[in-house]
Amino acid sequence: MVVSRTALLAGTVLACVAVPAVAQELKIGVASEATSIDPHFHNVGQNNALRRHIFESLVFVDAAQKPYPGLAASWKAVDDTTWEFKLRPGVKFSNGQDFTARDVVYSVCRIPTVENSPSNFTIATKGIESMETPDPLTLVVKTKGPYPLMPLDMGVFGIISAQASGAGADLKFKKGGCEGLGTPPKSADFNDPAKAVGTGPYKLAEYTRGTRLALERNDGYWGAKPHWKTVVFRPITSAGPRVAALVSGDVDMIENPPIQDFDLIKKAGLTIVQGLSNRIIYVHLDQFTGPDWKTPGVKGTDGKNPFLDKRVRQAMSKAINRDAIVDRIMGGVAKPAGELLPVPLFGTSEDRKPEKYDPEGAKKLLAEAGYPNGFELTLGSPNDRYINDEKVAQAVAQMFTRVGIKTGVDSMTASTFFSRRNKYEFSAYLAGWGADTGEMSNSIVALIATQDAAPGFGNTNRGRYSNKTVDELTRKALTTIDDKEREKLLQEASKVGMEDYGIIPLHFEVTPWAFRKTITYTPRVDQYTLAYEVKPGQ
Structure with missing residues (x-):
């Protein structure tokens, strides 16, 4: 006997009561798995969403893609070809090291060296002619000509630790090839939680490609602490199993539920939100x-x-x-x-x-x-x-x-x-x-x-x-x-x-998201599923 997918899911609704999430744990079923933990490997949506949990940028953007201060507390155009970024004091990497302007320089220098990148981040660093660090919390960026998009570009890529990545003491930005870069980490190196060192609200805890990626709250985070102590991302690329996982309580939230299952999801007492x-x-x-x-x-x-x-x-x-x-x-x-x-x-x-x-x-x-x-x-x-x-x-x-x-x-x-x-x-x-x-x-x-x-x-x-x-x-x-x-x-x-x-x-x-009623999420124009923006329901 052939059982339709709709009937199968409907049976799941009747037979299962959604299991509440373990206290302080959020489980998300994602439609597409990130191709790397390396924040500089692939400029693509699922990677960019993931990296924001671990590796932050100087400039953040909200759900409507409006920029606001991130690792940079402020910025200004000194003249037509000079931008000055004042970095946020007191920020530390997940290994306890201080975040400084040197880390920004290193990250920009490392981006063009990433091997086999399907779509690299030089799109965001192309306008930089020189970088200077007058003090640990000041970054001065020079451009060849007027470049109004510099603050936006500084929000596109994540910052990694120069010290943890093996930068030399003589690190210096140089267009066409930096000095003192040392041997930059390979993309595969970031699969190791000990080497995935960022300033974000979460740390990498476990990564098994194709199965699960677990994050642990960074208790030393400089900003507002995320609600969830642990977050588990499960790649469930097929829509049917993804919906079934949500309905049965195996996950608390999913990306991209199929339109044909909206009624079924709502009847199961779950919430759907969507936005252009x-x-x-x-x-x-x-x-x-x-x-x-x-x-x-x-x-x-x-x-x-x-x-x-x-x-x-x-x-x-x-x-x-x-x-x-x-x-x-x-x-x-x-x-x-x-x-x-x-x-x-x-x-x-x-x-x-x-x-x-x-x-x-x-x-x-x-x-x-x-x-x-x-x-x-x-x-x-x-x-x-x-x-x-x-x-x-x-x-x-x-x-x-x-x-x-x-x-x-x-x-x-x-x-x-x-x-x-x-x-x-x-x-x-x-x-x-x-x-x-x-x-x-x-x-x-x-x-x-x-x-x-x-x-x-x-x-x-x-x-x-x-x-x-x-x-x-x-x-x-x-x-x-x-x-x-x-x-x-x-x-x-x-x-x-x-x-x-x-x-x-x-x-x-x-873009639609579906989740249990005990949590809330605001749709983002960039389609990113950000665990630290998932809040307990009102």
């Missing part, structure tokens, strides 16, 4: 123009790269019925996207509407581009990273197929996907991006700016899109102090990139 996120789900198309371009997954184009033709990219955008994806795949819990961030975040435009579904227009454009019979394509996608990611990829593939681009889907776990994507094994892939800074330059620099390691542009532009106008407007915005003028530049850069179909935006995720 800044995460864009998109399709990237490989637009590399070099002579050694290969066509993984592309057939029927006589070896040509069809994505170099704007008409093909536009046709593929028109082929996608975003409203249908939101309604049928996402259950209405998403918002169709016309650019890389949702209004009203900084740099967005009210007039950037989602592409209208136009399959006939798509067919016409393909014919004009020389593909009247279309071609074949394989779309790469993770199957456990974003909400309904594999289902969305399958829907997009069907829509491409209907206009003549016969498309199959190659889906896999996020860790495998990111590794293959970064080796350019997909000519087309579906992925997502959440802007750490909550403003448009972050998304443009990461996703559609021309790849350029020196300024940290294009780190996640694995479609290798390049547009000089986008780059020029973005660079100008990054050196414009006036907020209104900077926003206009970013709006124009976004418009150029979107009208050139440098990337195909699909939708913004609306």
Whole structure:
């Protein structure tokens, strides 16, 4: 006899009474596991959320992505190219060592040395020309030109201990390669609780990849002590088991409960909250123009790269019925996207509407581009990273197929996907991006700016899109102090990139969390699940 998933979960509701959490312990079922404990290894949502528990930044952001003082008690622009950060006194690392400006310098120096990073943090350190430490609690950062985003960038990466990491006494920042860095720790080293030394509200207690990650409250923490003495994160990538774990009381809270289970969860006496996120789900198309371009997954184009033709990219955008994806795949819990961030975040435009579904227009454009019979394509996608990611990829593939681009889907776990994507094994892939800074330059620099390691542009532009106008407007915005003028530049850069179909935006995720009624949680725009923001219920 075949038992439906809904019936199975319903039976769990009737048969089980939610077991209350052990006193002072919080158990969370996460939809996607962090790929490393190393705070500098992978600039991706699940890693960034985890690192905030252990490794803090100079600047914090609240649930609406508004910045406020963190390890830096204050900051100011001394002149157009100088920022001064006054660090918070009395802060200690979890091993008892004092936190000083030297640790910030070391962390910035270590970031570009991290091996095999799928998406590194040089995007946040690209503007730094020099760093000075007049005293242990003062950091002076020099930039080549005006750089208004420096405080926001200082909130993107975590600070690690220079002393615990083996920095030399002669540590000195030097653009292109620091002095006295010693032998930086490998990413795997941070799996050891004794080496995962940070200033955060929690310490790493136990880590078994694929099974559980346990945190222990840092009783020496400088800030407000978190309510929970211990926190256990359990990776439960399949939605059904994740919901079942919550209903049965195995966990107290879960990320991304599936829309189809909302009624079931509520009937079990549990709470659901949700909020619009800044995460864009998109399709990237490989637009590399070099002579050694290969066509993984592309057939029927006589070896040509069809994505170099704007008409093909536009046709593929028109082929996608975003409203249908939101309604049928996402259950209405998403918002169709016309650019890389949702209004009203900084740099967005009210007039950037989602592409209208136009399959006939798509067919016409393909014919004009020389593909009247279309071609074949394989779309790469993770199957456990974003909400309904594999289902969305399958829907997009069907829509491409209907206009003549016969498309199959190659889906896999996020860790495998990111590794293959970064080796350019997909000519087309579906992925997502959440802007750490909550403003448009972050998304443009990461996703559609021309790849350029020196300024940290294009780190996640694995479609290798390049547009000089986008780059020029973005660079100008990054050196414009006036907020209104900077926003206009970013709006124009976004418009150029979107009208050139440098990337195909699909939708913004609306993020749900579900939990027992004895706790509360405020939805975050960045989608992070932060245990220290989970409070006892009122």
